[in-house]
Amino acid sequence: MSYRLAACAEMLFLDRPIVDRVRALDERGFEVEIWDWSGKDLPALAATGATFSSMTGYLRGDLITERGQAELIATARDSLAAAEVLDVPRLNLHGTGLGPDGLPVTPGERVSGGDWIRAADTLRRLGDLALDAGRTFMLENLNRAVDHPGTPFARAADTLELISAVDHPGVRLNLDLYHAQIGEGNLLSLVDRALPWVGEFQIADVPGRCEPGTGEIRYPAIAAALARHGYTGVIGLEGFASGDPEQALEAFREAFA
Ligand SMILES: O=C(O)C(=O)CO
Incomplete structure (x- = not known):
């Protein structure tokens, strides 16, 4: 195994305060x-000495x-400082596009030309900042x-198309x-197509969003497939434990051994 494993402190060891959850995953x-x-x-999170893989990259905006x-660019600057x-x-821009007033696209519709161009422009500016x-x-x-x-840009295929059109080293998938x-399936083919643009992978099983081995x-x-491609980046378990978190982490490790 040449990739690195991460786990989400917002979804595991939930009976503990966040600093203790971070410490537990680091340990x-x-x-x-x-x-x-x-x-x-x-500062308390930094003092754990943990290696952080990713965090939310904005607070508001679209x-x-x-x-x-x-708003997005202003709060992205704050996120970069954090x-x-x-x-x-x-830094993750999940859900970006859901502005305070909603979005000028309806679910399931492709983003129209002008919106697409503005989205690409925003991403390039964010990429420069990053x-x-x-x-x-x-x-x-x-x-x-x-x-x-x-959520707009929800499908991996659309997100990938936008990111490859933006083609900025500071912006990845x-x-x-x-x-x-859940949205698309055909995961092995998606992995192949997406790899040149991937910043990291996140995983959990379906249904239930728990550790590998609990679903389909x-x-x-x-x-x-990732090993064949020589992927050396991060794979993050962004999922809940179906039972004991120690066993969930072990199942994650075994699936990616
Ligand atoms: O909010 C979610 O569902 C996420 O996957 C965040 O990374």
């Missing part, structure tokens, strides 16, 4: 994903509307059927295979 040898950094004690774009405290390399700070923004595919009804399985995805086959 077990995982890099750590967190979500919204605002309201968290960043890729398309004029006001949303300005990322520096924790030395988080990748590179200046030595970090990367990632756009994440989500699923609309279960977790995120109405956070390919979440849990979301992709054959993660060992995905691990074999």
Whole structure:
């Protein structure tokens, strides 16, 4: 195995405070994903000595509307400052596009030309900011059927198309295979197509969003494909434990052994 494993501190060991969850994952040898950094004690998180894999890269805004774009860029700057405290390399823009007033696209519709151009422009500006700070923004595919009804750019295929059109080294895909399985399936082919643009992978099984082996995805086959491609980046368990979190982490490790 040449890739690195991370786990999400927002979904595991939930009976403990966040700093203890981060410490627990670090002690077990995982890099750590967190979500919204605002309201968290960043110095205390940094003092755990954990290696952070990713965190949320914005608080408000969207890729398309004029006001949303300005808000997104402003809060992305704040997120980059927070990322520096924790030395988080990748910042996630999951759900971006859902501005405070909703979006000028209806679910299931393709983004129209003008919106598409503005989204690409926002992403290029974010990419410049990220590179200046030595970090990367990632756009994440989500699923609309279960977790995120109405989210634009939700499909991995569309997200990938946007990211490859933007073609900026500061903007990459956070390919979440849990979301992709619900929305699109055909995961091995998706992995092949997406790899040049991937910032990291996130995984969980379907249904239930728990550790590998609890559902329908054959993660060992995905691990074999990634190994064949020589992928050396991060694979993050962004999922719940179906029971004991220690066993969930072990199942994750075994699936990607
Ligand atoms: O909000 C979600 O469902 C995510 O996958 C965040 O990364």
